[in-house]
Structure formats: structure tokens, C-alpha cells
Amino acid sequence: MFSFLTMSLFILLSLMSVYYLFSKFLTLESRPPLPPGPTPFPYIGSIISMLRNKPTFRWIHRMMDEMNTKILCVRLGNVHAIAVSDPDIALEFLKDKDWIFSSRPDSMSGYLTSGGYLDTVLAPMGDHWKKMRSILSMDILSGARHKWLLTKRNEEDENILRYINNQCKTNHGGTRGLVNVRIIGQQYTTNMARKLLLGRRYFGKGREDGGPGVEEIEHADSLWMILVYLNAFCVTDYFPWLRWITDFDGQEKIVKNAILIARKYQDALIDERIQQWKDGVRIQQDDLVDVFITLKNTSLTADEIKAQTLDMFLAGFDNVSNNIEWAIAEMINQPKILCKAVQELDFVVGKDRLVQESDLPKLNYIKSCVKETFRLHPVAPFNVPHVTTADSKVSGYFIPKGSHILVSRLGIGRNPEIWDNPLTFNPDRHMIADKEVALNDHTLRTFSFGTGRRGCPAVLLGSTMSTMLLARLVQGFTWELPLNEPHVDLKENLHDLAKAKPLLAIAKPRLPHHLYPTS
Structure with missing residues (x-):
């Protein structure tokens, strides 16, 4: 009897094993293939190739070109990194199926920067993200709030004009009026963020000349350092257990130090402000930190306010400044484009007053210059990574749960199947008769502010800042290169997409003297 039962059980288990293996085989046979990519090693994937081919984003784009594919799968550890350079495929991820692809991956830099995912941009999908996104949409970045902050934006628009005008009167190494356009962009964006968030420049x-002091320079440098390593390809993001053993590639120490410097300036002011509201010393909202503190329907902790404040500093810091430096560089190299922009401003605004935000709807060519710069010179090679919360199928390929989705701003903006002469700076490609130029593009032909649930909520503010800064620079000054420099060198950095050398140009006032702010 015993042997009969044993035999029966053995046969049953054998049949079940055969059925399981057969079912697994059928599943694998019926499952779509992964996107093309390099053949990974067991367990470690392509991590060795990644470490040998820095910077990683150029290695990924190079593989896409060599394999002639618009979607690439690179396995790093157990994570599938899916890179996409086609807008239609990107829309499947970010819009058509964004309920699956709207979360964020866990990363060392993201966790540290967000104070444990207490912000909005880096927080995974969940109740906290929904709460923060709602606050941003309804209370912080709404149209009504945008109007409320107009005076503060005007103050910074005037201050940057004052600063440049002061530089025009100064000799720099024997050259009068020599201006570092990169510093101008960074100063404008950080000043604007401080004014809107904290009520101070x-x-x-x-x-005295309107320029940044030691504190502002240190703060801006720390923001830049955080952005360099935020969402960088860090080994411990793919082998999380390494975080408990060692700072494998030294990134964690750098990120922690930069965050410490940035928050040294911000957090003390926020603590002081919270105490003022508790003590009844402050009774009226003046800036966005006040709004965060006094929310009526939802209360935020001090840590959440601090995380969101750093979030907004980072979000507004690099995009505008990068855009303006590249735009002025390209326009100096193509005087006809610069001349056309000047003519539009002279026609719409004139030379007897300064351009204002109310003029922006009529400045289509200026906006086209900004949009073309977003297309050709994006601030980062990829969007902030998305992570899939379930197995899915996109563009005929299998996308496993937990995959990191990287939409290539670079690949989309310079895609020859979308744009004629994609490496040529040509703002006219965005000009459509009787239609206002919009910087946001939900078709993702240009990746300026994204789309879907994770699209940037600050489209209005970001568009306004970029367009106003370029309009003020072009209306207020002529721009030319120093002697013996026939053209601007447009080379990119190897490790990022910033201009390899900061743009140094000679600025000269072109408006009546009394229009330039002096105090």
C-alpha cells in the first residue's frame, strides 16, 4: 500500500512539474521579446560595461545608434533600464499607460535629496505624492498664485537688467562690458527662486552692483552639484545591499555634502518662519513658504516644507539658465536670428519702455528661440526616470515590472525622422501662421516640460521665466564676442550637456539710459 501511494504521489508530482514547465515554456513563447540591447551577464547584467563607458548617457545613446533602435534595454543588476528616443513610444509610457509608469525608482541621490521622498518630483506614486501634487496645482503654481507673485518676478527682471548694465560700465581683464552669460542665468534663476519662496533676493x-555674494555663489554651486548626481547611474541603485557596505563610487559623499550646504541656508530660514507664524509675529502671507506653512485644508510638516523648497530650487535652477546661455550663444553665431528677435521686440514693445510679461503672447519669435533651444540643447539627456509597477507591453516589446524608463530628451530633440537638419539652430521651424508658440509640447516632439501625471506642474512659471529673461537680454543689450573670437564654440561638455566653456560676451546698452534700473 505504502509503495503504491508513494508511486502515485511521485507520478502526480511529476505530472505537475511537467505541467508547470510546459506552462512556463508557453508563457515565454507567447510573451513579447524585450527591447534590443547588449547581452547581459548573469546577475550583474551590463554593469561592467557601464563602468567602462562613462558617461553612461553617451554610452546608451551610442548603443541606440549602433543598433539602429528607438528603444533600448540595458540590464543593470536585476533592473531593466529602458531608453526611448521616439516621441510616439514615449507617449505610450508617459501618457497612454501612465497609470503603470508614473512611479519613481528608489535611488541613493533621490532619497537623500528629497529627505526620504517627502517632496513631489522624486516621490513614488502614493498618497503623499497625490497630496503634494494637489498642493502644487491648487495653492502654489496655479494661475491665481502666478498673478499674486507678479511683483516679485518684476523685481528680479529689473535686478538682472541692473546687474548687466553695471557690468557694461566695468572693465574685466581690459575688456569693457564683458559678461559671463552662464552666471547671469544662474543668478537670475536662484534670485527668482529665493524671492518667490523666501521673499528675499x-x-x-x-x-552693490546687484551680483551674488559669497553665500549665493556657494548655494548655487551646491544646487548644481546635486543636479549633476541626481538620477546619475550609481552602482548602488542597482545593487542596493552595497549601500550598507560602502560608498562604491564616491557619489554618496558628494551628494550629502552638497545637500548639507544647500539646506544650511534654506532650512534655518524656514524654521524661523514657522516659529514666527506660531508666535503670531507673522500674520500675512508674503511668499510661497508662507503659503506652505498656512495651508488650510492640508497641513505639512517642517520636513515636508523643507524638502519641497529644495525641490523647487532644483527644478527652477538649471533649465532656465542652461536655455538662456545656449540661446544667446546660438544667436550670436547667427546674427540674422538675433536681428530678427530684436526687430520683433522693437515692433511689439518699442524702445521707450521695457518688455513686460503682458507682452509675451505677442513675442512668438522670442518664444521660438527658447523652444528651439529646449529642442537642441536640453538641460539633461533623460527625463527624471519612471518605474513600471506591473509587467506591460509597449511598442510590441515586453517591459518587466520594476523597469526604469528613460525618455531621451537628446534623442527626441535631435531625431532626424522628426526634424529637418536637426543639429541646426532654426527657430523658424516652430513658427506657425496665426498660432501662438507654446513652450510645452504634449506630443513630445520637443521634451520641455513633459506630459502625463508626472508632467512638470510649473509650465507657466518656467515658460514665463525663460521667455522674459531672453526678451530682457535681447531688448536691453547688443551682444558680441570679444576681439579675435570669430564665433562661439558650441562644444558640449563630455559629462553633461552644458556648454563646454561658459559664454563670455560683450554687452552694450541699446535703450535710453533712464530705462535701466539703478537701485
Whole structure:
């Protein structure tokens, strides 16, 4: 009897095993293939190739070109990194199926920067993200709030004009009026963020000429350093257990130090402000930190306010400044484009007053210059990574749960199947008769602010800042290169997409003297 039962059980288990293996085989046979990519090693995937081919984003784009594919799968550890350079495929991820692809991956830099995912941009999908996104949409970045902050934006628009005008009167190494356009962009964006968020232009005293002081320079440098490593390809993101053993590639120490410097300036002011509201010393909202503190329907902790404040500093810091430096560089190299932009401003605004935000709807060519710069010179090679919460199928390929989705701003903006002469700076390609130029593009032919649930909620503010800064620079000054420099060198950095050398150009006032702010 015993042997009969044993035999029966053995046969039953054998049949079940055969059925399981057969079912697994059928599943694998019926499942679509992964997107093309390099053949991974067991367990470690292509991590060795990644480490040998820095910077990683150029290695990924090079593989896409060599394999002639618009979607690439690179396995790093157990994570499938899916890179996409086609807008239609990107829309499947970010819009058509964004309920599956709207979360964020866990990363060392993301966790540290967001204070444990207490912000909006880096937080995974969930109740916290929904709460923060709702606050941003309804209370912080709404149209009504945008109007409320107009005076503060005007103050910074005037201050940057004052600063450049002061540089025009100064000799720099024997050259009068030599201006570092990169510094101008970074100063404008950080000043604007400080004014909107904290109600002040400087952490310290600043400079008499309107320029940044030591505190502002250190703060801006720390923001830049965070952005360099935020969502970088860090080994411990693919082998999380390594985080408990060692800072494998030294990134964690750099990120922690940069965050410490940035928050040294911000957090003390936020703590002081919270106490003022508790003590009844402050009774009226003046800036966005006040709004965060006094939300009526939802209360935020001090840590959440601090995380979101850093989030907004980072979001507004690099995109505008990168855009303006590249735009002025391209326009100096093509004087006809610069001349056309000047003519539009002279026609719409004139030379007897300064351009205002109310003029922006009529400045289509200026906006086209900004949009063309977003297309050709994006601030980052990829969007902030998305992570899939379930197995899915996109463009005929299998996308496993947990995959990191990287939409290539670079690949989309310079895609020859979408754009004629994609490496040529040509703002006219965005000009459509009787239609206002919009910087946001939900078709993703240009990846400026994204789309879907994770699309940037600050489209209005970002568009306004980029367009106003370029309009003020072009209306207020002529721009030319120093002697013996026939053209601007448009080479990119190897490790990122910033201009390899900061743009140094000679600025000269072109409006009546009394229009330039002096105090």
C-alpha cells in the first residue's frame, strides 16, 4: 500500500512539474521579446560595461545608434533600464499607460535629496505624492498664485537688467562690458527662486552692483552639484545591499555634502518662519513658504516644507539658465536670428519702455528661440526616470515590472525622422501662421516640460521665466564676442550637456539710459 501511494504521489508530482514547465515554456513563447540591447551577464547584467563607458548617457545613446533602435534595454543588476528616443513610444509610457509608469525608482541621490521622498518630483506614486501634487496645482503654481507673485518676478527682471548694465560700465581683464552669460542665468534663476519662496533676493548682503555674494555663489554651486548626481547611474541603485557596505563610487559623499550646504541656508530660514507664524509675529502671507506653512485644508510638516523648497530650487535652477546661455550663444553665431528677435521686440514693445510679461503672447519669435533651444540643447539627456509597477507591453516589446524608463530628451530633440537638419539652430521651424508658440509640447516632439501625471506642474512659471529673461537680454543689450573670437564654440561638455566653456560676451546698452534700473 505504502509503495503504491508513494508511486502515485511521485507520478502526480511529476505530472505537475511537467505541467508547470510546459506552462512556463508557453508563457515565454507567447510573451513579447524585450527591447534590443547588449547581452547581459548573469546577475550583474551590463554593469561592467557601464563602468567602462562613462558617461553612461553617451554610452546608451551610442548603443541606440549602433543598433539602429528607438528603444533600448540595458540590464543593470536585476533592473531593466529602458531608453526611448521616439516621441510616439514615449507617449505610450508617459501618457497612454501612465497609470503603470508614473512611479519613481528608489535611488541613493533621490532619497537623500528629497529627505526620504517627502517632496513631489522624486516621490513614488502614493498618497503623499497625490497630496503634494494637489498642493502644487491648487495653492502654489496655479494661475491665481502666478498673478499674486507678479511683483516679485518684476523685481528680479529689473535686478538682472541692473546687474548687466553695471557690468557694461566695468572693465574685466581690459575688456569693457564683458559678461559671463552662464552666471547671469544662474543668478537670475536662484534670485527668482529665493524671492518667490523666501521673499528675499540674498541669503547674505549680496553685492552693490546687484551680483551674488559669497553665500549665493556657494548655494548655487551646491544646487548644481546635486543636479549633476541626481538620477546619475550609481552602482548602488542597482545593487542596493552595497549601500550598507560602502560608498562604491564616491557619489554618496558628494551628494550629502552638497545637500548639507544647500539646506544650511534654506532650512534655518524656514524654521524661523514657522516659529514666527506660531508666535503670531507673522500674520500675512508674503511668499510661497508662507503659503506652505498656512495651508488650510492640508497641513505639512517642517520636513515636508523643507524638502519641497529644495525641490523647487532644483527644478527652477538649471533649465532656465542652461536655455538662456545656449540661446544667446546660438544667436550670436547667427546674427540674422538675433536681428530678427530684436526687430520683433522693437515692433511689439518699442524702445521707450521695457518688455513686460503682458507682452509675451505677442513675442512668438522670442518664444521660438527658447523652444528651439529646449529642442537642441536640453538641460539633461533623460527625463527624471519612471518605474513600471506591473509587467506591460509597449511598442510590441515586453517591459518587466520594476523597469526604469528613460525618455531621451537628446534623442527626441535631435531625431532626424522628426526634424529637418536637426543639429541646426532654426527657430523658424516652430513658427506657425496665426498660432501662438507654446513652450510645452504634449506630443513630445520637443521634451520641455513633459506630459502625463508626472508632467512638470510649473509650465507657466518656467515658460514665463525663460521667455522674459531672453526678451530682457535681447531688448536691453547688443551682444558680441570679444576681439579675435570669430564665433562661439558650441562644444558640449563630455559629462553633461552644458556648454563646454561658459559664454563670455560683450554687452552694450541699446535703450535710453533712464530705462535701466539703478537701485
